[in-house]
Amino acid sequence: MPADIPADRLPFLPFALPEIGDDEINEVVDTLKSGWVTTGPKARRFEGDFAAFLGDATRGEALHCVAVNSATAGLHLALEALGIGPGDEVITTTHTFTATAEVVRYLGADVKLVDIDPATLNIDPAAVEAAITPRTKAIMPVHYAGLAADMPALLSIARKHGLKVVEDAAHALPTTCGGKLVGTLDSDATVFSFYANKTITTGEGGMLVTRDAELAKRARVMRLHGMNRDAFDRFTATVPSWYYEVVAPGFKYNLTDIAAALGIHQLKRAIAFQAQREELAAAYDAALAGLPVILPPRAAPGDRHAWHLYVLRLADGARIERDRFIERLFDAGIGCSVHYIPLHLHPYWRDRYALTPAMFPHSQHAYERMLSLPLYTRMTVDDVQRVAETVRSALR
Ligand SMILES: *Cc1c(COP(=O)(O)O)cnc(C)c1O
Numbered sequence: 220m221p222a223d224i225p226a227d228r229l230p231f232l233p234f235a236l237p238e239i240g241d242d243e244i245n246e247v248v249d250t251l252k253s254g255w256v257t258t259g260p261k262a263r264r265f266e267g268d269f270a271a272f273l274g275d276a277t278r279g280e281a282l283h284c285v286a287v288n289s290a291t292a293g294l295h296l297a298l299e300a301l302g303i304g305p306g307d308e309v310i311t312t313t314h315t316f317t318a319t320a321e322v323v324r325y326l327g328a329d330v331k332l333v334d335i336d337p338a339t340l341n342i343d344p345a346a347v348e349a350a351i352t353p354r355t356k357a358i359m360p361v362h363y364a365g366l367a368a369d370m371p372a373l374l375s376i377a378r379k380h381g382l383k384v385v386e387d388a389a390h391a392l393p394t395t396c397g398g399k400l401v402g403t404l405d406s407d408a409t410v411f412s413f414y415a416n417k418t419i420t421t422g423e424g425g426m427l428v429t430r431d432a433e434l435a436k437r438a439r440v441m442r443l444h445g446m447n448r449d450a451f452d453r454f455t456a457t458v459p460s461w462y463y464e465v466v467a468p469g470f471k472y473n474l475t476d477i478a479a480a481l482g483i484h485q486l487k488r489a490i491a492f493q494a495q496r497e498e499l500a501a502a503y504d505a506a507l508a509g510l511p512v513i514l515p516p517r518a519a520p521g522d523r524h525a526w527h528l529y530v531l532r533l534a535d536g537a538r539i540e541r542d543r544f545i546e547r548l549f550d551a552g553i554g555c556s557v558h559y560i561p562l563h564l565h566p567y568w569r570d571r572y573a574l575t576p577a578m579f580p581h582s583q584h585a586y587e588r589m590l591s592l593p594l595y596t597r598m599t600v601d602d603v604q605r606v607a608e609t610v611r612s613a614l615r
Pocket residue numbers: 288289290291292315316318319361387389390411412413414423424425
């Protein structure tokens with residue numbers, strides 16, 4: 220922080236900013252000049268790079284990566300390929316963005332929202348097990364803020380009850396769980412987001428990752444109008460290039476080569492980005508220690524937190540309310556946000572499932588006291604000190 224500028228004249232510190240370098244820009248320009256701007260060679264290369272990135276940590280295990288135009292699309296495709304439909308129930312956390320749950324409704328299935336573990340803010344495995352009914356087909360954990368959900372417990376519950384698991388890994392590149400990268404665990408599918416404020420970005424984009432070749436094949440067909448060429452390519456060497464068959468009413472979920480051009484270079488920086496985020500998070504922890512706040516939970520020893528979000532909670536003894544606290548930060552030129560207004564408070568989810576805050580005491584308690592501070596690679600440790608100083612004065 221430049222010491223000679225009065226605090227109220229410092230430039231606004233945004234909540235989030237992408238970091239796009241010359242490599243990304245040059246690759247996009249190359250794509251634009253190539254004449255191929257929609258899904259093509261760059262999207263295929265990005266898929267291959269993504270599989271290699273994840274595979275490196277698991278010694279080259281076969282992973283299918285399907286590039287899509289959002290994580291929401293990827294989650295939808297994964298559930299569709301798993302055959303989720305009317306009459307089925309899917310369990311997920313109330314402490315998430317609506318995209319996690321809405322895809323269940325796209326398919327006519329029902330959402331069972333459950334509470335979180337207050338220590339981690341991740342879905343509570345005991346609450347998951349208690350919510351299982353004969354209609355339950357799948358569990359969708361979210362690695363909230365970039366901290367892995369309790370996957371050993373969730374996978375064991377899923378195995379015991381014959382349920383599918385689709386991980387919402389929108390925050391979780393490159394998170395590890397038990398030393399393995401999220402994306403290489405024993406779930407049915409894992410979906411990453413490359414939305415503008417995520418840990419790497421393609422503007423809009425996502426990646427569906429699975430070890431299940433059939434699931435990947437179905438997702439590839441359904442991401443582009445339900446058009447199937449592969450079968451003909453295999454059985455009929457003489458099929459003309461213009462020929463395809465529509466095998467289902469598919470979607471328009473393909474990732475463009477323009478977006479993939481960004482992703483190819485963002486992915487190369489994912490580990491370095493994480494190191495920067497972790498350093499900034501550690502600087503926040505040190506600067507905020509001793510205040511009436513609850514610092515974000517840390518990853519288990521030996522594991523990596525992706526640090527998509529730095530979520531601070533005001534302690535019960537804090538002398539200021541969360542909303543007022545956020546106003547104080549904005550007044551000081553600091554962007555912040557709340558991730559998320561829990562689903563049980565939104566009219567659609569509340570009314571459809573007759574939900575009340577009392578059903579989700581831990582998520583509700585956290586929601587009323589939490590906010591997300593700025594955390595991104597273009598910030599400096601000086602920026603963190605400035606935010607921390609404002610937090611300190613707001614709590615006084
Ligand atoms: C961002 C986000 C999504 C959706 O990602 P898109 O790529 O924008 O579709 C889903 N779930 C969570 C938890 C998210 O934060």
